[in-house]
Amino acid sequence: MANEEKFVEDIVDQDDDFSKWYNQVVRKAELADYAPVRGCMIIRPYGYAIWENLQRLLDARFKETDVVNAYFPLLIPKSFLEKEAEHVEGFAPELAWVTRGGGEELEEPLAIRPTSETIIGHTYARWIQSYRDLPVLINQWNNVMRWEKRTALFLRTSEFLWQEGHTAHRTLEEAEERTRQMLEVYRSFAEEEAAIPVIAGRKSENEKFAGALRTYSIEAMMGDGKALQSATSHNLAHNFAKSFDIQFLDADGQRKYCATTSWGMSTRMIGGLIMVHGDKSGLILPPRLAPYQVVIVPIWRKDHEKAAVNELVDRVEKMLKGKVRVKVDRSENTPGWKYNEWELRGVPLRMEIGPRDVQNNNVMLVRRDNRVKEPVSVDGLEIRLPQLLDEIQKALFQRALEFREQNTHTTESYDEFKQIIAEKRGFVRVKWAEDSKAEQAIKEETRATVRVIPFDQPEGGVQGKCIYTGKPATCEAIFARSY
C-alpha cells in the first residue's frame, strides 16, 4: 500500500537473480507476505483472487468427473499416522504436534494434517460396506501443514492451501484408471487455464508419495529452467486399505480390500504461474486466472476533458460488466504510474481512454504480453475483447512451450549431462534404467533428479544404454533441478 515501494525500476533482472526477482514480484504485486509465524504465509487479496479463480475452474472439472466435496478434521491422532509405515516415515520430520487442548495435556498427541490419507482411510473403513457403496469419489479444499526449514512464498511454506482428492474403488484397475484420469484433469487444467505446458508421466521410486504404489505428476519448466512439480496423482493400491481395513463385501460374497487413490494441487501453482509467464516488468497473468482481465486507465490533461472521459469510462465499464473482469483505476496517480503498476501486477490487457478516444468513440488496447497496441471501436469491444484475451491466453502457452523446447536437451554422455546441468538451464532427457541408487548418486553429484518419466516414450520401446549405469535402458526420463 501507500508507503511500499512499487516501482518496476526496482525489480532485479531475471537473469541476474531469478529467485530475488521472484520474491520482489510476489511482494510488490501484493500477492503474498511472510507471516509472523516462521515459514507461514499470508495470501493477500490479489493473490487470493487468483486462487479463487483456480478453485472455481478446477472444482468444476472435478465435478464433471462425479467428484463431490466434503470436509475432514484438521487434527490426526499419532496412532493413525503410524499405521502406514512408509507414510509416517515420509512425513514424520515435517509434522507439527498439538499436545495441549482445553487447558489439559492430551493423552495422545495430535498432528496437524500434512495430508489426510490416514484419517480419511479410517473413515472410509466405517462408511464402505458393500460394492454398492463404491466408488467413493471425494475431494476437500483445505489447509495442510508441513514444517519446512527453507521456505519461499507459494513454493514451500509450512502451511499451504490445496485440494486433496481421495477415492476408493472395487478393483485395482479402476483405481489406476481414476489415478490417470485425475492426472489428465490436472494436465488439461494447467495447459488450458494456467497456460502452462506440462509433461505428464510417472515419478521414480525415489520421488513417489510415501505409501503409494505409483505416483504420477505433471512437471513444468520455470523461467530459470528449473522444474516445478505442479500436481500429483497417487495410486495407493491396497496399501492404505490394508492399514485401515477398508473392506467391502463384493457381489460374489467375498470380503475384499478397496483400492484407493489420492491427488492434489496446491497454492504452489500460483508460484508456477509467476515463474513461467513473468518478465522484467513483473507478473503476466493468463486471462483465464487473472483477477482483472482488463484495467481501464482514464487519461486527461485539462479539467474540461475529465467529464467526457469519465463518461465513456463508465459506459464501457457498465457494458463489460459480467462479461469480462474489469478494473477501473480511478486513483489520483498519473497514467504512467498506473501503466507500471498494472504491468507489474500482470493484468493481461490495458485499456486507455483519453479525449481523442471520446471523439472517435474508440479505446486503445495494449497487450501485457507483447505490448502490441490496437485501437478498437467502443461498439466492437464486446466482440474484440474476449477474442484478444483468448489470443493472449494462447500466446502465453505457446511462448512457454517454445521456451521449454529450447531448454530441453538430450545427451547420451554422463559428462555432457553434468555439463548441461551445471552450465545451461533446463531439462535433460536421457535413457534410463530406473535404478534408485544411480538416481541418488546423480542427485548428489549434480543436484538434478528424475522429475518425471514421461508417458510419451519412443514407439517400440527405448533402445540403448542407461546414461549412468550403462545397463539396458528401460525408459527415457527427464532430469532437472527443481523447486
Added chain:
Amino acid sequence: MANEEKFVEDIVDQDDDFSKWYNQVVRKAELADYAPVRGCMIIRPYGYAIWENLQRLLDARFKETDVVNAYFPLLIPKSFLEKEAEHVEGFAPELAWVTRGGGEELEEPLAIRPTSETIIGHTYARWIQSYRDLPVLINQWNNVMRWEKRTALFLRTSEFLWQEGHTAHRTLEEAEERTRQMLEVYRSFAEEEAAIPVIAGRKSENEKFAGALRTYSIEAMMGDGKALQSATSHNLAHNFAKSFDIQFLDADGQRKYCATTSWGMSTRMIGGLIMVHGDKSGLILPPRLAPYQVVIVPIWRKDHEKAAVNELVDRVEKMLKGKVRVKVDRSENTPGWKYNEWELRGVPLRMEIGPRDVQNNNVMLVRRDNRVKEPVSVDGLEIRLPQLLDEIQKALFQRALEFREQNTHTTESYDEFKQIIAEKRGFVRVKWAEDSKAEQAIKEETRATVRVIPFDQPEGGVQGKCIYTGKPATCEAIFARSY
C-alpha cells in the same frame, strides 16, 4: 450408505426428544459424522454441498459491499493472544496448542486460531500507513478451533468452518456503520436464502465478543423454542488497534488509531436450517440452499414401461440442466423407499414420472413442506418449477415466522417469566435495565440469557420497570435458553 439404517420410521418424535431427533436427522441424512478426534466432525458430501451453496451466496453478498478475500495463517503465537487482555481471557480455556514442530520443541507455543483478530491486527499494522490505505475490507473462509467439552454436530464442535471478516477504518463512525452493514448482510442472507426469520440487535455486555466494544447478532428460534445465535458482527473500536498498534497518518498530518470490526457466520448455520425447518419425516431444505432442488423418481411396474419412462426422465433432466439442481434417483430401490429417503434428506420437490405421465406428457410434483401434489405438463416445467421453488422458499419462511410469533411471550412479572421459561418454550420479551449482575442471576435461576436487545424498540422509548431489578427499564430484551 448400504448397511446404515435410513428409514424414516426410526426417527424419534421431535416433541419427545428434540436433540435426539436432531442427531438422528444429521446422521441418517448423511450430513455429518463424528470424527475419531474428540469433539471434531466430518462434514459429509451432502452436508458440505449445503455449505458450498451458503458460501457462494454469502460471498457474493460480501463482494457487493467491496469486501475481498484473503488467507491468514492457522497458527498464532502465544504473545499475540496475550496482547488484548479481555480477548485472551475469553478464549484461553478453549485453545489448542502446538508445542512441537519439525522434530523440535518450539520456543513459543502456537495456538490454533480460535479467531484471527490478533494475527490480522498485527498484519494490518504493517500494511496500513496512510488514510489512503483505508478502509481495509478483508474476509477469509477458513477453519478454527475451540476446544469444547460438550459437543453437537454443526452446533458446537472443536473444529468448525466459518468466514471471518476483518475491516479497518478511519473513524469510529465508519466502523460502526460497517458493523451494522455486515449484520444487515447476515440478516438478509438468513431470511432470503436460508428462509430463517431472525431478530437483529445488540448483545448484552455479558454476551458480547471478548475484546469488542459492541457485538450485534441475529438470533433465530429453533423448532424446540431455543435460540440460536446465527451470526455476529463486532465493533472493536480502538481496542485491537491499540493492542496491535494499527495506526495511520491522517490527512491532517496526525497519526491516529484505526477503528476495526470483525464479523462471522459458521457451519452452525447448517444446524439452524435443520432445527428451524425439519419435521417428523426429517430434513426440509430451503430451495436456495438445497444441494438438490428436485429429485426425480422414475416409476414403472412392467418391463415394457421402463424404456418409455426412462426416455421421459432423461428428457426432463436434460431440459432442466443448468436451470434447477436436479437429482435423478436411478437406484434399484422401490419408489416408496426413494420417497422416504429423499423426504428424510429434505429435497424441496419430488417429481414422479410413471407410464401414465408418459402418455399425458405430464409429471407429478410433490412438495416436501406440505405434501401438496400438482401435475404439471412437461412443456410447462421450465416456468412452473422455479415458481414452485420460490413458493416453497417463502412458505418455509412464513411458517418459521409464525412459529416464532406463537412462541414469543411477554410478561411484566418475574414469576411468570420463570414459569414461561420452565414450562413453555420460546422467547420472552421483557422490559430490561441492562444490569449484568441481574442477567447473571437470571441465568443461574432459569438458564435463560439475554439473546438480543432488538433494534426494533417501542417508539418513544421504553416506559416502565425492569422485570428483575425494578429499576427504570432502558430497553426491551429477548430472553431465552439457547444453543
